[in-house]
Amino acid sequence: EYANPRNVAAGSVRQLDPRITASRRLDSFAYDLVTSLGQKTHEEKHNILKSFGFKVNSYSRRCRTLEEVFDFHKYCQKIRQELPYEIDGVVVIVNPIDIFEKLGVVGKAPRGAIAYKFPLKQAETVVEDIKVQVGRTGALTPVAYLRPVRIGGVVVSRATLHNEDEIKRLGLKIGDTVIVGRAGDVIPDIVKVLPELRTGREKKFKMPKRCPVCGAEIKKDPDGAIYSCPNPDCPARKHRYLYHFISKGAFDIEGLGPKIVDQLVENGLVADPADFFSLKEGDLAGLERFAEKSANNLIKAIQSRKEISLDRLIYALGIDNVGEETARELAKRFGSLENLAGASSSALEKIEDIGPVVAKSIYNWFREKRNIDFLDKLKRAGVKIKNPKKPSSQKLSGRVFVLTGKMKNITREKAKEEIRKLGGKVSESVSNKTDFLVVGENPGSKHEKAKKLKVKTISEEEFLKIIKINS
């Protein structure tokens, strides 16, 4: 029923009935400690967790050099068969917490940690056909249809070919025998073609001239790598757009998967995403395999997501080149949909990581009538946008604080929160980049170090005055 262990675990946790979850015999290791208990390294986190009685992974190890990391990776590959659970690699994480934090995050991924995966699991099979899939933006992706083959415990029958260039690079023809590789949960790739096994009956693949779904003439982008269906009403594009709209990073509607979306579209109940919000229980009653209870739950789930944060909404709109991270940045900078819609191309380009191409696609999106009408329809369907809170003041902007000792009138977590709210930063250790050391009762070695580095120290009372919280 499930493709791999990760899906079993995720699927089990998501069960509505806790008895089902309990029956799945799940287990876990603790890898992170979020609360600060004075730990300075990741290794210490594991030790603290262990002393608290959490299960920690006994294989984790501190490596002092990259050489040691490579050796450990090799070692884990050797022992993976003996483990009572499946792994697809190791996580390498920067040990000192202050450096880890300084490295920051990209999207949701911290720069201080990487998943160092094992090489692909591979198998040999035959490409029986190459078909073209139409994505949300209309882009065509060739997909290889494989003679079903088992790789790493699961049967696969499709491999992505990304684009026409990839097919050329591989020298792939329909009917070719190929090596297929699979890493983790992603769709398998074709690693290489075995031309020595050709029979002469292989056929060359050509990108279609017309959209395989709606028949519109295919457009090629100026670089020539991307082909797309330009028809905004293309059913394939529409379906993909609907899936995107309700996906995890967007409206995240529980229980509304592609199969149900397809059913809703086929029955004329949904034509664009705004229609989800006006669905009523009775509308679903006639649908195949739709019990009254599940209809009820689905409507509830949809209605519960009507209020949405601005960044999620921007992402949901599916503007070309606007991913989750860009959407977050736009929400933060513009603060409301109205401001974003009214932004000039040059204002958009001023934002970090947004170049002329992205700026243009955002600018154009808000000037197309069908999009303006759609936003209007969303509003009428009852969708409410929660704009991000403006930082009340940025008076500590760029200032670095370190806290030491126990404070009487404010918890450490609250103090950190207040500093960040005012634009300041909190660091775990004193360095010459520290602006203030806040000294509470029984300060530790940080106080000594601050004196040595001539870092300004302030008392709790002075600190509270700065952040204007009175006890």
Ligand SMILES: [Zn+2]
């Ligand atoms: Zn089309």
